[in-house]
Amino acid sequence: MPEDVVVSDRLVIPxxxxxxxxxxxxGPGGQGVNTADSRVELTLDVAASPSIPEPLRDRIMARLAHRLVGGELTIAASEYRSQLANRRAARERLAQLLREAAxxxxxxxxxxxxxxxxxxxxxxxxxxRGEVKKGRGRFDA
Structure with missing residues (x-):
């Protein structure tokens, strides 16, 4: 069921x-919101990920420093009613974020x-312009 995150043709996060x-x-869902665990938090340990090459890891960690907590990147998705759709949205958002950072x-x-x-x-x-301004001098009457 869990899918790999394809960042680019060279970088795939298993x-x-x-x-x-x-x-x-x-979010939306009426009374179902109170019973279904549809919000997803997706976490990737960027600092310890063996699938990210070293030079790329340094660049990603530098560009995402404000979002990393202990070397981990967390994405939350809760805009859809179903957990499956939120899982897909979180993976797409993670891929886009890593693509831009890399x-x-x-x-x-x-x-x-x-x-x-x-x-x-x-x-x-x-x-x-100086001539225009010079023409604005005082008049002696």
Whole structure:
């Protein structure tokens, strides 16, 4: 029944590394909310996961540092009435979070100089603006 979490074609988290906890949800469901344990808390120990390669683990732990508690990442899902749907939603959310955290950093910006034309236009605009402001002086009557 438990499914593996497919983060990318190279990274798959086996279901055995995930811990699930079920509790009563506060969401939709009428009287059934009071009896069914449909809320799911999915926990992955990122720090000790053997399926995450070391360099990727360092990047994920750095980017998700604010969400980790003792090296563990916990996702809660309670938006659906059924436990199965909440389990699926929690796994999808975990995969998306890990996908974003594992993404390579963007390429660094290469500094460039402004063109001569853009520099001249900027200076001309400043001069025009200065002339407008100079025209607002006091009038001697």
């Amino acid at each position: 279901a055995g590394e995930l811990r699930e906890r079920f509790s009563r949800s506060s 993404a390579p950093p963007p390429a660094r910006r290469r500094a460039t100089k402004p063109t001569r034309g853009s520099h001249e236009r900027r200076i001309a605009a400043k001069k025009r």
